Amino acid sequence: MAPIRDKYTIHSKAVVCQDVELKGDITIGSGRSIVHPKATIFAIAGPIVIGSGCIIEEGAIIVNRRKEVMRIGDDNLFEIGCRVESPTVGDFNTISTRARVHHTVRIGSYCVIGAGCLVVPTEDEFLDDYTVIYGPAAERRTWSGRGKVQEADLREKARRVSPRDASKIQPATAWRRVLASVSSIVSNVINGFRTADTIYMVSTKLA
Amino acid sequence: MEPPIYYSKAEYIETDTGNKVSRRATIAGPQNIILGGKTIISSGAIIRGDLRRTGAGHAVVISLGRYCLVGEGCVMRPPYKTYRGNFNYYPMKIGDHVHIGANTVVEAATIGNHVEIGKNCVIGKFTIIKDCARVADGTIVPPNTVIPALALFSGSPGRFTEDLPESTQEIVEAQTKRYYTRFQPLER
Numbered sequence: 001m002a003p004i005r006d007k008y009t010i011h012s013k014a015v016v017c018q019d020v021e022l023k024g025d026i027t028i029g030s031g032r033s034i035v036h037p038k039a040t041i042f043a044i045a046g047p048i049v050i051g052s053g054c055i056i057e058e059g060a061i062i063v064n065r066r067k068e069v070m071r072i073g074d075d076n077l078f079e080i081g082c083r084v085e086s087p088t089v090g091d092f093n094t095i096s097t098r099a100r101v102h103h104t105v106r107i108g109s110y111c112v113i114g115a116g117c118l119v120v121p122t123e124d125e126f127l128d129d130y131t132v133i134y135g136p137a138a139e140r141r142t143w144s145g146r147g148k149v150q151e152a153d154l155r156e157k158a159r160r161v162s163p164r165d166a167s168k169i170q171p172a173t174a175w176r177r178v179l180a181s182v183s184s185i186v187s188n189v190i191n192g193f194r195t196a197d198t199i200y201m202v203s204t205k206l207a
Numbered sequence: 208m209e210p211p212i213y214y215s216k217a218e219y220i221e222t223d224t225g226n227k228v229s230r231r232a233t234i235a236g237p238q239n240i241i242l243g244g245k246t247i248i249s250s251g252a253i254i255r256g257d258l259r260r261t262g263a264g265h266a267v268v269i270s271l272g273r274y275c276l277v278g279e280g281c282v283m284r285p286p287y288k289t290y291r292g293n294f295n296y297y298p299m300k301i302g303d304h305v306h307i308g309a310n311t312v313v314e315a316a317t318i319g320n321h322v323e324i325g326k327n328c329v330i331g332k333f334t335i336i337k338d339c340a341r342v343a344d345g346t347i348v349p350p351n352t353v354i355p356a357l358a359l360f361s362g363s364p365g366r367f368t369e370d371l372p373e374s375t376q377e378i379v380e381a382q383t384k385r386y387y388t389r390f391q392p393l394e395r
Binding site for chain 2: 135
């Protein structure tokens with residue numbers, strides 16, 4: 001197999017944290033996407049194109065094993081430790097913590113894959129818009145679309161990135177860092193997450 | 208007497224309060240993380256102390272008590288929500304004698320004392336776990352769950368399975384202390 005050639009095209013308003021593993025031909029377009037540390041994006045065979053406003057959390061793995069371009073739409077949320085190999089992902093999907101989606105599945109828009117779900121059909125299939133997959137047996141339902149605006153709003157706020165942050169890429173740094181250096185670098189990159197905003201609630205009654 | 212669990216001395220940093228933190232763990236924003244002492248953070252763990260509340264001032268994002276264990280490949284991340292239109296991360300508070308198994312994802316708000324969490328669990332956002340509770344291996348606890356004291360939760364979604372004996376506190380305390388003493392450096 002030919003060696004994988006790295007080619008990253010990342011919009012200047014997207015934030016790619018230190019300690020993210022990128023491999024192959026990867027495009028993150030038109031800004032506002034966030035890739036958290038320890039996420040992995042692997043374009044093994046074909047390239048991966050990610051739209052705007054996606055959040056890719058820690059330990060999430062996005063893999064393209066096919067020759068064709070893997071297209072991920074806008075405003076998708078990939079939570080901690082999920083693994084996605086779908087050749088197409090629409091807009092506004094949520095892949096929850098530890099969910100796995102096989103390369104046989106194409107995901108529409110507004111879908112939710114629940115925490116820990118395995119979506120591994122042997123034959124190719126397309127998940128219609130608003131499909132919700134949940135539970136240990138990966139059962140399905142259709143979402144009525146209620147709370148869509150609220151969810152969009154939450155996500156928009158979650159990724160508020162100040163425009164001064166240019167993308168900083170440092171692929172495959174591995175773990176050769178000492179604690180002290182981590183704090184300075186990582187917090188520099190991630191400072192974009194917090195923008196000054198008045199806080200209504202000062203004390204949390206969590207105790 | 209169980210045999211010691213050895214780790215290579217070069218891999219772990221030991222603080223003067225007895226915390227042992229792996230160099231292979233990803234600790235973001237350590238100035239916002241409090242470790243109570245004699246706490247072990249294993250390799251591959253990810254702790255996000257940088258995701259803090261907006262606004263000025265010192266903020267504790269994640270606080271761990273004494274004799275805690277954060278297993279290999281664990282992810283600990285403060286939960287977030289919007290409250291009155293403002294997006295915020297909220298602090299995560301973990302008590303003493305808490306063991307968290309390998310590859311577990313924790314986004315809880317509060318975890319009490321003497322809690323055992325198994326491996327490969329997902330603890331959803333804003334979960335509250337009370338004292339002496341236990342979460343079995345592979346449990347998926349949905350967001351906003353409250354796990355009462357002395358309860359064993361298991362399954363997907365995590366449900367109450369059984370009550371734990373009254374002696375749980377002593378058992379877990381002895382066990383976490385024993386684990387800490389067994390966790391010994393290996394000189395090479």
